Amino acid sequence: MEDVLINITPQETRVAVLAAGVVQELHVERAASRGLVGNVYLGRVARVLPGMQSAFVDIGLERAAFLHVADIWETRQSGQDKPPPIERLVHEGDALLVQVVKDPIGTKGARLSTQISLAGRLLVYLPHDPHIGVSQRIEDEAERAHLRELLQRLVPADEKGGYIVRTSAEDAAEADIAADLAYLRKRWQEIAEAAKKVPAPSLLYQELSLAQRVLRDVVTEQTQTVQIDSRENFLALQAFANQYVPQVAGKLVHYSGERPLFDLYQIDDEIEKALARRVDLKSGGYLIIDQTEAMTTIDVNTGGFVGTRSLDDTIFKTNLEAAHAIARQLRLRNLGGIIVIDFIDMMNPEHRDAVLAEFRKALARDRTRMTVSGFTALGLVEMTRKRTRESLAHVLCEPCPVCGGRGELKTARTVCYEILREILREARQFGQAGQSVREFRILASQPVIDLFLEEESQSLAMLSDFIGRPISMQVESAYHQEQYDVVLM
Numbered sequence: 001m002e003d004v005l006i007n008i009t010p011q012e013t014r015v016a017v018l019a020a021g022v023v024q025e026l027h028v029e030r031a032a033s034r035g036l037v038g039n040v041y042l043g044r045v046a047r048v049l050p051g052m053q054s055a056f057v058d059i060g061l062e063r064a065a066f067l068h069v070a071d072i073w074e075t076r077q078s079g080q081d082k083p084p085p086i087e088r089l090v091h092e093g094d095a096l097l098v099q100v101v102k103d104p105i106g107t108k109g110a111r112l113s114t115q116i117s118l119a120g121r122l123l124v125y126l127p128h129d130p131h132i133g134v135s136q137r138i139e140d141e142a143e144r145a146h147l148r149e150l151l152q153r154l155v156p157a158d159e160k161g162g163y164i165v166r167t168s169a170e171d172a173a174e175a176d177i178a179a180d181l182a183y184l185r186k187r188w189q190e191i192a193e194a195a196k197k198v199p200a201p202s203l204l205y206q207e208l209s210l211a212q213r214v215l216r217d218v219v220t221e222q223t224q225t226v227q228i229d230s231r232e233n234f235l236a237l238q239a240f241a242n243q244y245v246p247q248v249a250g251k252l253v254h255y256s257g258e259r260p261l262f263d264l265y266q267i268d269d270e271i272e273k274a275l276a277r278r279v280d281l282k283s284g285g286y287l288i289i290d291q292t293e294a295m296t297t298i299d300v301n302t303g304g305f306v307g308t309r310s311l312d313d314t315i316f317k318t319n320l321e322a323a324h325a326i327a328r329q330l331r332l333r334n335l336g337g338i339i340v341i342d343f344i345d346m347m348n349p350e351h352r353d354a355v356l357a358e359f360r361k362a363l364a365r366d367r368t369r370m371t372v373s374g375f376t377a378l379g380l381v382e383m384t385r386k387r388t389r390e391s392l393a394h395v396l397c398e399p400c401p402v403c404g405g406r407g408e409l410k411t412a413r414t415v416c417y418e419i420l421r422e423i424l425r426e427a428r429q430f431g432q433a434g435q436s437v438r439e440f441r442i443l444a445s446q447p448v449i450d451l452f453l454e455e456e457s458q459s460l461a462m463l464s465d466f467i468g469r470p471i472s473m474q475v476e477s478a479y480h481q482e483q484y485d486v487v488l489m
Contacts, residue, residue, distance in 0.1 A: 004219060004226040005255075006211050007262050008233045013210045016216060016267045024330045024365070025218075028395050029210035036061075038119070038190055038207035043112070044200040045094045050087045056109070057098060060201035063109040067098065071113040071306055073128050086310050095200040108259040109272040118205075121217045122169035122177050123151075125184035127192075127332050131162035138170050154178050159195050161188070167386070169368060183244050212354070215241055218367075219248045227253050229261040253443075274392055277407075280326055285318040289329060291393060295338035298326055302344060312351070315344045319355045327362035336368075336387030356381065402480045410482050412447040414458050419444065420463055422486050427467040430488065439489040440471045445479045 007014045010031065017025035040061040048055045056064040070087040090096065102111035118125045130462050132151055147165045154177065155163065163184075169177060180342045191204045192315070198204070208216065211228075215237060219226060226248070229232040234254040240251040243439070255261050262268055273279070279287040288299040290387060300322040326341060346352050351376055359370060359381070370385040399405040410418075432435050442452070452460050452473055464471045476483075 002220075002223045004223060005265060005267065006214065006226065006228045006233075007238075007260070007267075008211060008230045011183060014262065014267075015218075016262070016270070017208060018265065019365075021265075023265075023267060023332060023379065024328060025334075026087055026267075026271060026274060027214065027334075027389075028392065029117070029480075030395075034209075035103045037103055039100045040205035041098055042098070042195050042198060042200045042202045042204055043096050043098045044088050045092050045484065048090060048092055053086050055086060055090050057096060057112055058201050059098065059100075059110070059112070060111065060203065061104070063104060063107075065098070065104075065110040065112045066108070067096075067112040067114070071101070071111070071115070073113070073115040084105055085480055088253040097195055097204075101216075116188075117448060118187055120164075120180040120184045122166055122172050122180040123184060124164040124166060125161060125181075125222055126163065127188050127190060129162045130160060132338070133162070134165045135167045135232075137167040140170075143170060150174060150177065151181075154181055156185075159185075167431060170369075180248075180383055181255070187245065211237055211238055215245055215248050219251060221247075223251055225253050226251050227255040227261060229255045231256070240478060242366060247358065270332075271392075271396070274329075275397060279329060281318070281321050283318060283321050285322065287322060287325060287329070289333070289335075291333075291335065295340055296335045298329075298341045299338065300326075300341070302341050311347070312348060315346055315347070316351045316355070319343045319351075320358055321345065323355055323359035324362045327359065329365065330363075330385055331366050331368075333392045335391055335430060336385050336388060336431065337470075339383050339385060341381040341383070343379070343381060402482065409480075412445075412451045412481060413456070414445070415448050415482060415484060416451050416459075420482055420485065422453075423463060424467065426486060426488065427469065435470055437484070437488050438465075440469055440489040441489055442471065442473045442477070443476045443487060444473070444484040445481050446475050446477070447481055448484065449473050449475045453478050 001021070003018045005016045006016065007016075012028060012030045015025075015027040016023050017019065040280070043057040043059040046056045046064050048060045053069040055067045057067050059065050067090075069083055069089070069115045072083075072086070073087055074089060096114065098112040098114055099116050099118065100110045101113045104110045115129070116127050118127075130150060133146055138144050138147070147169060151165060153161055154174075162183070187205065194202075194204045211233065213224070215419055228237060231254055234252065238249060238252050241252060257264065277289060278470070279289065281287070286301050287303065288297075290297045300319060302318050322343065329335070329340070343355060346355070355371075356374060363370060363372065367387075368386050370383060372383040373381065375381055399408075419442055423442075427437070442449070444452075460471055472489075477487075
């Protein structure tokens with residue numbers, strides 16, 4: 001059984017999913033980075049530009065949004081090779097139902113489309129396109145045919161729009177697909193009704209907040225409670241649940257304790273652990289998790305664990321524990337893409353099969369689509385996990401400005417030798433140019449200057465004699481260890 005904790009402040013929303021009191025998933029959404037993509041507006045055409053075959057549409061933002069003729073739904077319906085000119089389709093002052101397909105960037109306004117699409121958990125609804133499609137990522141032809149037939153049976157007779165079955169609908173229960181279909185139809189009816197009543201420009205539909213998506217997508221029959229630490233947001237989520245996901249409404253609880261909700265369950269400690277490179281196992285072993293642009297690698301080590309029987313037994317038990325820990329870390333950190341796991345080498349084929357079976361069993365609790373290969377010739381397990389959102393580290397952290405993401409710094413001695421080479425280079429360059437330099441001054445961090453004053457003082461004196469110029473030093477407290485300047489005086 002699971003419990004969901006929702007901590008909401010004006011700046012951000014944080015969600016933790018717990019199973020047996022242990023954090024399994026963490027979700028964070030910042031108000032400042034919440035985009036406009038997916039929002040539906042009733043806009044007003046501010047200006048038509050025939051030369052660019054586009055129009056500027058006022059949707060109530062600071063800058064007018066941009067609509068190209070190719071993004072007008074009527075041009076796609078016409079079936080013509082060349083769409084009619086935009087000046088025939090829209091006119092200045094027209095009210096237009098539009099959806100944001102690209103956020104504003106820099107000085108550019110948002111990009112719009114008149115083809116509305118509403119995404120649910122399992123389906124995408126296209127109110128203007130009477131077509132039923134299935135995601136290409138569902139490769140099993142029998143499953144594709146089953147989903148298409150199921151949807152055709154569920155779609156009401158009066159339906160004028162169409163649906164696309166998402167990858168997440170593969171193996172989904174009929175009741176879940178029916179609930180998603182009803183949710184999307186209800187959403188569209190509300191948008192269409194509002195468009196008749198409100199003035200342009202107006203926001204008609206905003207993509208669901210993290211808390212709302214959690215109620216729709218994360219809460220299941222296995223969820224016991226959903227605790228929300230803000231009364232105002234509890235009431236808003238209760239109203240949302242009653243209207244769109246009534247089966248969830250009874251699970252909502254307003255947490256009113258004096259101690260902060262995330263403190264009570266020590267979630268902040270778990271967030272810190274989820275950002276660490278090393279994960280300790282109860283047995284004394286540990287994992288090393290490295291997230292790179294290309295893939296994520298996970299290395300399993302025995303550490304201080306010494307089994308009571310044999311080395312093979314120690315390795316086997318460590319790998320079994322690691323299999324469960326890795327499955328949890330994938331969910332907790334939301335790691336996606338290619339993942340390579342280096343379990344400790346096992347000579348016994350039965351041990352390898354048992355670890356792989358245990359790993360697959362632990363992954364079964366993960367809602368995200370994934371594929372797991374067996375052990376490769378090098379003894380590695382390769383897998384992929386679908387990227388559904390940014391990983392926790394990418395949401396909460398940024399690359400180190402000092403090491404640039406390498407995770408390592410050049411030693412003070414390495415920097416000292418770089419500075420010596422730089423002074424020699426500068427002395428030769430200015431000597432050849434016939435320019436006179438009175439003195440060279442080194443500006444660097446305290447550890448680098450300390451090394452020049454102590455162990456490398458002889459190297460500096462020898463260079464000063466060689467170039468025939470004095471070399472002085474100055475500590476710059478704001479400089480990091482790799483940063484330095486050589487100033488010509």
